[in-house]
Every structure is written in C-alpha cells, then in structure tokens.
Amino acid sequence: MTEEKIKYYKELLLKEKASMAQSLSDDDNAARSMMEQDANVVGDSADEASVNISQNILNLTNNKNKETMVAIEAALRRIEEKTFGVCVHCGKDINPERLEALPWTTMCIKCKSASEKRR
Ligand SMILES: [Zn+2]
Numbered sequence: 001m002t003e004e005k006i007k008y009y010k011e012l013l014l015k016e017k018a019s020m021a022q023s024l025s026d027d028d029n030a031a032r033s034m035m036e037q038d039a040n041v042v043g044d045s046a047d048e049a050s051v052n053i054s055q056n057i058l059n060l061t062n063n064k065n066k067e068t069m070v071a072i073e074a075a076l077r078r079i080e081e082k083t084f085g086v087c088v089h090c091g092k093d094i095n096p097e098r099l100e101a102l103p104w105t106t107m108c109i110k111c112k113s114a115s116e117k118r119r
Contacts, residue, residue: 001085001093010079012103017072020065027062031055068104075104087111 034054078084085094089111098109107115 005096006079006084009084009099009103010076012100013072013075013079016103017069017076020069020072024062024065024069027058027065031058031062034058071104071106074106078106089115 034051037051075084085099086092087094087108088106090108092108094105094108098105105112
C-alpha cells in the first residue's frame, strides 16, 4: 500500500473516531437525563419499566460504539506498525473497497465470511 493510501485511511479512521467520540458523549448525556427523569418517577411500575427498556437500548448502542472505537484504535495502531490493510487471518491484502467501507476491519471478506459461517 502506498503512503498516500495509508494517509487517506488514517484520516478516514481519525474522522470516524471523532464522530464516534461525539456520539458516545451524546449517549452519555441522554443516559444522564433519562436517569434524572427516572429519579422523578416514584412508584409507577409502568414508567419504571419503560425507563429500564430505554436504558437497555442505550447500553446496546453504547457498547457497539465502544467496540467500534476499540477497532478504530487498533486499526490506527496497525497503521503505525505498517500492517494495516493486511488480513490478520490469511495475510493477504484486504480489498480496497472493503477498507473504504470499513477501514477498521482486520479480515478480508473471504476470511470474515468463513469466520461468520463457523459461528
Ligand atoms: Zn483473509
């Protein structure tokens, strides 16, 4: 992979990381305001249930964002180590179109679908 390409993907990753950090803090704010609402609801079990459900949904999206954050961090590290864009499984180059869509991916499409089939 050329230096220019690496730089391009690095910028993609940094941009994605910034927007991910933004949405994580948005979620935290939403969680906080929901918690405050929760504190105002006393003894109404129906309302308590609905607050719990929205907190669960929030936690789910939060976890997914955090996973992506970790993956982005790892991809940035691979850029530094010059192993970026190489499939961790078979060692072949990952398809550029795939990297474009998912710059933090660690596996080529073949290994990825094989690993999903195994699950
Ligand atoms: Zn592979």
